[in-house]
Amino acid sequence: MGAYLLRRLSLTLVVLVGITLLTSVVMRLAPGGLTGGVTDLSARASAHEQRKKFIALYDLDKPWYVQYGRWLKRLSRLDFGRSFKDDRPVLEKIGERLPNTLLLNFLSLGLVFLVAIPVGVLAAVKQNTFWDRAVSVFVFVGFSVPTFWLALMLMILFGVNLGWLPLSGLHSLNADEMSFAAYGADMGKHLILPVLISTFTGLAGLSRFVRNGLLEVIRQDYIRTARAKGLPESRVIFHHALRNALLPVITILGLSLPDLIGGGFIFETIFAFPGMGRLGFDAIMARDFPVVMGVGTIAAFLTLAGNFLADLAYAAVDPRIRLSGKR
Amino acid sequence: MSLLTIENLRVEYRRGGKRIPAVRNVSFSLAPGESLGIAGESGSGKSTVALSLLRLLPESATVTADTLCFEGQEILSLAPGPLRALRGGPVGIVFQDPFSALNPVLTVGEQVEEVLELHGEGRSRARVLSLFGQVRLPDPAGVYGAYPHQLSGGQRQRACLAIAMAGRPKLLIADEPTTALDVTVQRDILNLLDDVRRELKMALLLVTHNVGLLSERTDRLAILYAGEMVEIGPTATVLGTPSHPYTQGLLKSLPRLSHTERRLPALPGQPPDPRDIPVGCPFRPRCPSAFAPCATEDPVLRPMKNPSVHAACHLYGVTP
Numbered sequence: 001m002g003a004y005l006l007r008r009l010s011l012t013l014v015v016l017v018g019i020t021l022l023t024s025v026v027m028r029l030a031p032g033g034l035t036g037g038v039t040d041l042s043a044r045a046s047a048h049e050q051r052k053k054f055i056a057l058y059d060l061d062k063p064w065y066v067q068y069g070r071w072l073k074r075l076s077r078l079d080f081g082r083s084f085k086d087d088r089p090v091l092e093k094i095g096e097r098l099p100n101t102l103l104l105n106f107l108s109l110g111l112v113f114l115v116a117i118p119v120g121v122l123a124a125v126k127q128n129t130f131w132d133r134a135v136s137v138f139v140f141v142g143f144s145v146p147t148f149w150l151a152l153m154l155m156i157l158f159g160v161n162l163g164w165l166p167l168s169g170l171h172s173l174n175a176d177e178m179s180f181a182a183y184g185a186d187m188g189k190h191l192i193l194p195v196l197i198s199t200f201t202g203l204a205g206l207s208r209f210v211r212n213g214l215l216e217v218i219r220q221d222y223i224r225t226a227r228a229k230g231l232p233e234s235r236v237i238f239h240h241a242l243r244n245a246l247l248p249v250i251t252i253l254g255l256s257l258p259d260l261i262g263g264g265f266i267f268e269t270i271f272a273f274p275g276m277g278r279l280g281f282d283a284i285m286a287r288d289f290p291v292v293m294g295v296g297t298i299a300a301f302l303t304l305a306g307n308f309l310a311d312l313a314y315a316a317v318d319p320r321i322r323l324s325g326k327r
Numbered sequence: 328m329s330l331l332t333i334e335n336l337r338v339e340y341r342r343g344g345k346r347i348p349a350v351r352n353v354s355f356s357l358a359p360g361e362s363l364g365i366a367g368e369s370g371s372g373k374s375t376v377a378l379s380l381l382r383l384l385p386e387s388a389t390v391t392a393d394t395l396c397f398e399g400q401e402i403l404s405l406a407p408g409p410l411r412a413l414r415g416g417p418v419g420i421v422f423q424d425p426f427s428a429l430n431p432v433l434t435v436g437e438q439v440e441e442v443l444e445l446h447g448e449g450r451s452r453a454r455v456l457s458l459f460g461q462v463r464l465p466d467p468a469g470v471y472g473a474y475p476h477q478l479s480g481g482q483r484q485r486a487c488l489a490i491a492m493a494g495r496p497k498l499l500i501a502d503e504p505t506t507a508l509d510v511t512v513q514r515d516i517l518n519l520l521d522d523v524r525r526e527l528k529m530a531l532l533l534v535t536h537n538v539g540l541l542s543e544r545t546d547r548l549a550i551l552y553a554g555e556m557v558e559i560g561p562t563a564t565v566l567g568t569p570s571h572p573y574t575q576g577l578l579k580s581l582p583r584l585s586h587t588e589r590r591l592p593a594l595p596g597q598p599p600d601p602r603d604i605p606v607g608c609p610f611r612p613r614c615p616s617a618f619a620p621c622a623t624e625d626p627v628l629r630p631m632k633n634p635s636v637h638a639a640c641h642l643y644g645v646t647p
Contacts, residue, residue: 230415
């Protein structure tokens with residue numbers, strides 16, 4: 001187990017460096033160049049001067065590997081640099097946005113698990129009945145409907161036509177003047193649509209996954225053993241079958257972490273949601289190199305950490321992995 | 328008063344809209360404390376018989392019988408509640424493959440203890456450990472906290488036996504309990520079954536494809552062929568003076584230490600396809616003694632000269 005951990009950890013480090021390297025190279029390939037957002041569009045005479053200073057400041061005249069090396073060196077001191085756009089520290093900008101994205105995605109991920117597991121169990125236990133087919137149709141729709149389209153339609157319905165819910169953002173304009181309770185309620189109202197939509201799209205895959213996993217497990221001999229003991233069907237399903245069926249779900253949880261941390265770029269942009277996704281999206285559009293690198297690095301780091309934790313969790317719940325080689 | 332009475336058991340599997348008979352005309356009864364071996368080739372329906380007694384067959388199976396009665400209860404018409412009370416309680420079962428019969432994510436102790444909880448005794452670690460002692464598991468305390476993958480095949484089958492015994496059964500069904508195990512372990516497990524059966528005065532239904540393992544172990548022996556019971560009687564009599572031509576052929580094909588022939592006589596041909604059972608006696612196409620009625624009349628079990636033996640064969644009188 002110890003050797004396994006060490007190998008996983010060192011592999012994670014390599015992947016992390018690879019991700020930052022790729023991000024840095026890809027950004028350089030983007031049309032417009034790194035300085036475009038800052039100076040190219042400026043008609044003022046000082047723009048040229050400003051551009052030269054900017055290039056010198058960020059080593060933009062050096063080869064890309066020198067720039068990357070210096071960036072890595074600064075990173076080792078946890079210095080992500082400052083935004084090209086407003087000169088604020090990148091970490092500060094991320095610190096503002098990350099909690100919002102985490103809030104949105106933990107809420108929807110929690111809901112996904114809360115709904116998808118019972119739905120998947122229902123579909124498996126009532127295989128080939130009306131319920132199972134209803135779930136199948138629901139899953140099919142959930143897989144097929146593009147998120148951005150669904151989001152726009154629901155925004156039109158609830159935001160424009162019915163006027164029940166706010167269209168975008170996380171707070172109303174006058175949120176700062178509200179009482180604590182009203183502030184919370186306002187935020188909740190803003191969260192309803194984004195959370196529901198991202199829950200809906202996440203439900204499809206997971207409920208199908210739980211259904212198929214459970215159907216596979218129910219065929220196993222040890223389920224017959226459990227029935228032969230005289231156990232009630234509920235205990236057979238929840239105590240004996242579901243535990244085994246949910247083991248792979250931990251992996252799914254690990255794989256869903258990038259969304260959790262990175263935020264959906266398109267999704268957050270549609271809702272003008274102040275999260276990591278939109279920060280990254282805006283930074284890419286503005287060629288705000290330090291912010292892009294920062295968002296990418298932190299999202300990658302948290303994702304890899306999450307995957308690592310998922311592996312540990314898997315080992316913790318599956319005795320065959322945890323105790324392999326012992327006894 | 329018999330513990331278990333089965334008359335005219337019939338099991339069909341649905342496959343693609345067709346009903347395929349797996350077991351037909353199986354009738355026998357079992358007295359308290361008695362042991363019966365059920366032997367037959369692969370596909371002869373012996374495991375289906377064993378599983379149908381607790382209605383553990385998959386949903387694609389339809390079980391019918393004139394009587395399937397355990398201690399006065401008609402098993403086939405039992406409501407789910409009373410059926411569950413029977414399973415793991417008065418009727419215990421041990422399955423074929425101990426490698427897949429235990430839940431991989433629960434400790435072995437937990438898997439035995441939940442039977443105690445269910446059948447009235449309450450959770451008791453001490454009782455689990457004593458059960459482990461009864462099935463002669465070395466290091467009961469260690470096994471209690473172990474997961475199935477940490478045990479050997481023989482140890483797992485002992486643990487499965489402990490599960491089946493936890494409800495103090497009056498009838499123990501063992502469905503090919505040694506088929507998945509090493510030859511060296513097979514005898515240990517069978518001896519163990521024999522011992523605990525005597526100690527606890529359980530009736531035993533031992534299903535196997537290995538007739539040799541049954542001699543001297545069960546009071547009576549039933550032979551299944553193509554889903555039909557062709558012969559049943561005291562084990563020594565059936566093995567010593569078999570009545571049915573199939574039993575005779577089967578026994579001739581067993582290797583014996585005293586025999587010096589280099590080649591064992593084998594039954595010619597193959598058992599019939601269950602989708603296409605011939606009219607009349609299912610063994611007719613392979614039978615050296617077949618005559619006219621075998622092709623038209625279905626033989627039924629009838630008493631032989633020794634009335635404790637029953638065989639389904641027209642050689643002993645054609646069914647009217």
